[in-house]
Each structure stands twice: as structure tokens, then as C-alpha cells.
Amino acid sequence: MNVYDFDKTIFAGDCSIGFGFWCMKHHPKLYFTFFPKALKNLILCKMKKMPEYLMQREFFGYLTLIDDFEEQIVRYWDKNEKKIAPWYLAQKRDDDLIISASPTCIIEPIAKRLGVNFMATDFDRKYGVILNNMMYAQEKAQYIIDHGFPVIDNFYSDSLADTPLALCAEKAYLVKDNARTVVDWPDLDEETLKKVHEKVDTGWTTHVEE
Numbered sequence: 346m347n348v349y350d351f352d353k354t355i356f357a358g359d360c361s362i363g364f365g366f367w368c369m370k371h372h373p374k375l376y377f378t379f380f381p382k383a384l385k386n387l388i389l390c391k392m393k394k395m396p397e398y399l400m401q402r403e404f405f406g407y408l409t410l411i412d413d414f415e416e417q418i419v420r421y422w423d424k425n426e427k428k429i430a431p432w433y434l435a436q437k438r439d440d441d442l443i444i445s446a447s448p449t450c451i452i453e454p455i456a457k458r459l460g461v462n463f464m465a466t467d468f469d470r471k472y473g474v475i476l477n478n479m480m481y482a483q484e485k486a487q488y489i490i491d492h493g494f495p496v497i498d499n500f501y502s503d504s505l506a507d508t509p510l511a512l513c514a515e516k517a518y519l520v521k522d523n524a525r526t527v528v529d530w531p532d533l534d535e536e537t538l539k540k541v542h543e544k545v546d547t548g549w550t551t552h553v554e555e
Contacts, residue, residue, distance in 0.1 A: 346495055347438060348514065350502035351445035351452060351465075355433040357524040360425070360455070361447045365407050367421045372411065379407045398446065402475065405448055405466075409473040414450070422455050429459070430524040437461065444485045444510070464488055485510040501527065508533070 352359040365383070369375040386403050389395035411417060441461040445452050448468040456463035467476040485507060489497065500507075500514035503521065508530075511517035517530035 346440050346442060346497055347436075347499045347501070348442045348444060348489075348497050348510065349433070349500075350504065350507055350520075351443050352447060353503040353523055354501055354520045355430045355443075355524060356455075357428040357430065358425075359447075360451050361401065361404060363425065364418070364421050364451055365404060368407060368411050368417060371417060375407060375410060379410060383407070401446060405468050405475075406473055408448060408450065408468060408470045411470075414470065418451065418454055422458065426455065426458060428524075429455075432527060433524075444488065489513050500530075505531075 349355050352361070365379075369380060383404055386395060386400045390397055390400040408414070437459065439460060441459075443452065443456055443461060443463040443465075445463070445465045447465055449463075449465040450468065450470060452463050452465040468474070469476050489495070489510065490513075497510075497514040498516065500511050500517045501520055502511065502517075503519070503524070505519075511530050518527050519530050520527050
């Protein structure tokens with residue numbers, strides 16, 4: 346079994362952000378009701394005053410504001426399915442598993458088109474809450490362990506935050522250049538471990554939101 350992150354790994358871009366801008370384009374009111382807060386959070390993240398996972402989780406809020414979600418998500422993937430990396434399509438297998446921090450409601454349609462398995466963040470669009478742990482960093486590895494620790498032949502991700510899952514695989518690869526370049530996962534020397542700790546908030550404990 347091969348396991349893949351999705352955004353910037355086998356997909357050129359971030360589908361949660363991309364779909365957000367798609368929805369703002371088709372529902373301009375979101376530029377006033379949603380975009381200002383999202384921009385503020387992005388700035389806080391860039392200033393390292395908000396962790397990336399929290400910025401992403403807050404960003405998911407726009408999904409509660411889309412009345413015609415089912416129509417828009419189909420149209421979004423009709424246009425953006427072409428951004429799936431050619432190198433991935435050339436090696437795709439039926440037992441592939443995509444594990445993504447992006448919401449299930451965005452990942453599921455493209456995973457079904459690809460004909461592969463997936464696990465993503467279960468976000469309730471009605472109430473605007475995460476129903477299970479966000480599939481970020483340690484949570485991806487925990488998911489694998491909780492499901493019997495199946496043998497992972499190869500793991501691919503664009504982020505060192507996924508080092509916990511990379512360590513679960515026989516072989517791991519780091520994807521660069523927005524899903525275009527695949528290299529071996531770096532050795533965990535002192536400098537690399539420092540980068541890993543910067544990516545993974547070791548003080549963060551996820552939980553089911555009430």
C-alpha cells in the first residue's frame with residue numbers, strides 16, 4: 346500500500362483554499378462575510394502568531410456558508426482535476442490511500458474519481474465543527490496505527506510535519522515544487538529535526554469539538 350498526502354503532494358495547490366476562492370468567485374458576498382477574517386488569520390500565521398493547522402481549521406468555516414455546495418464542488422473538480430500530478434497518475438494503484446488535513450467533503454469527490462481510498466478531516470458543514478481529529482501531522486500516523494498498522498510501502502508528502510507518518514513507511518519521499526519534484530525523505534539530522542519541530546506544534550492536542 347502506498348500512502349499520499351494530497352495538497353501540494355499529488356495535487357498542485359491547496360484544494361481547501363482553492364475551493365474557498367472558487368466559492369468567493371461564485372458567491373461574491375463571501376468577500377465581505379468571510380474573507381476579512383481569513384486574511385487576518387493568514388497574516389497571523391505568516392507572523393507565526395497562529396499555527397498553520399489552526400489557520401486551516403478556521404478557514405474551513407466558509408463551507409458552512411455555501412448553499413449550493415454539491416453543485417459547486419462538482420464544478421470545482423471538473424475544472425481542477427487536471428492539477429493532479431502526472432507522476433502520480435503514472436503510478437496510481439487501486440489500494441492507494443490519501444490522508445489529508447483538508448475536509449472530507451472536498452477530498453471525497455476527487456478520491457472517488459481517482460478510484461482510491463482516502464481519509465480526511467471530518468468537518469460538519471451544518472454546525473461548522475470538526476467531528477474527529479484533524480488529519481494533521483501526528484494524527485495521520487495515529488490513524489494508521491489505529492487501523493492495524495498495515496504495511497506502508499511508500500509514503501509521499503510535501504511537508505516535514507508528516508515525519509511521524511513517514512517513519513511508519515518502508516520508504517518515504519518528500520514532494521517539492523508544488524507537486525512536481527519527488528526526492529528521498531531527508532535524514533533526520535539535528536537541523537532537519539529542528540525543522541520538523543517547527544512544523545509540528547508539539548504542545549497541540551487535538552480533540553473532538555463539542
